[in-house]
Amino acid sequence: MAEHVRPGFFAAPPERPGLALFLNAGDPPLPVLPELIQMLDESEVDCLELAVPFPDSFTDGPVVRRSARRALADGVDLRRTLDAVAKVHAGLEHLRIALLADWSHTVKPCGLPDFLGLLGEVGTDALLVHGLPPRLRAEYYETAADRRVPVVTTCYPNSGEQTLRESARHASAYLYLVAHYGRTGSAPPGGHAELAPLIGALRAIAPVPIAVGFGVRGAREIAGVRAAGADAAIVGSAAVAVVERALADGTDIVGSLAGFVREIRSGHGGSGRAGAISSGSRKEGQG
Template sequence: PPPPPPSPTPAPAPFFTRRTPDGPPALALFLNAGDPPLPVLRDLVLMLDQEGVACLELAVPFPDSVTDGPVIRRSARRALQAGGADLDDVLAFIADVRPHLKHLRIALLADWSHSLKHRDLATTTREIAAAGADGLLLHALPPRLRTTHLETAAAAGLPVVTTCYTQSPPATQAQAAAQASAYLYLVAHYGRSGTAPATGHAALARTVTALRAHTTSPIAVGFGVSTRQDVQAVGAAGADAAIIGSAAVAAVERALETGTDTVAAFRTFVRQILPEPPHRTA
């Protein structure tokens, strides 16, 4: 008899389960690799998995980002000054911690000029996928390379994160939404990280609804999200996830400055945002 047909490859689970109308959005946190140092960061990442955080946006640190505010720029500076957190180091870190994670997804953020410009894009994309990253967000990628990036990521089986602003033209928003295969990062406010929209995050509902027409991928909202109330407002706008960047990095910075236990302090921070996250363990 002929051999049975091969089983279809299951589609990867979405980064964020589509929220119900009355349910809370998932929580994604941004941190720079190397701040705190990688051995401490490993324990912190395992804690995030225990607490039910949905995603860690883990950045390969790069200097003088024009889109980041002072908190994240200081964090990148600390990581770069300490050394040991270039792209290869971060990929080794992900490969080490990935087998121990049950729930947490890792989206790697890398700056084109600092980390990828002098490497072969296709080879590096395969290396990122092989390390266990669940998605890739390329910062400041030249527009002429966008199609190549999408093609090489698809060939490597690596979902991509795309971005757009609430103020972006409708065609730009539609393109970003259509090209998102990990999730679409909707930047709530044009400016530097840590700044919030003047009308509040709940006012983004019309934009989120419009983007839904162009993507089946989850939609995450970031910039200016720092409190439980902000996360709730992101949920009220209909988004699938809230991304906290500057406030998360500031929690690490406070722990480092005061000499307190970084992992314990960050656990407290997470529980203040989501007081009873799913999958919590003692």
């Protein structure tokens, strides 16, 4: 039997935009993660940006910072994150997992070659390094290519021409356009549709999909991202807030996120096979 080949990043049907969700590993608790990832896969969410939790992120707003603190307090680190991913990755049919790791807290203590080697063993689909010093970018890109680790690069609307071209040239998974210079949860003043000229310029030089994040909270913002010409929308703080509310209320985390995915996809062509899973069959997400 031929091996099943999953689609590339954001290989969404034309009637709906690609979708990525951001979460911190360990928030929800790691025992919940396999069921949650299965739900996202069956819902045909395209990508889970899964962060190895780290403290005091300078780019994150209060919702994501609280999430990271909860995960760190539970002892979640790189090894536990990779072990959790390894348990489910091989069985995924649609969802891809992009690991987000902080340079100072996670990558540097391992050493770049050894860190990338660990990712190769687990089989994560892409890597985004937070806080990478500019002087190390060339080494990072070269080593990641040698280890066959696809790279997510980032840029901002106010990035200089050289930065935009570098980000486009070295992205091998997707290019993350941060919609607004600020912290997670903030949006561009004129809405995401104002990014259309920049996305058009990046499209001409980037060989990979373009995903837009920051300030994407629901169906309206996702429609704006799509109208601007991007391939996908990245939902971060709003998804993390769903987890936070479920933890506080003692309700089903997986069911809450499944409902959130259906809600933000309203008007964009359904929600895959999620309807095959009844929320009543799920465990309470407090493991």
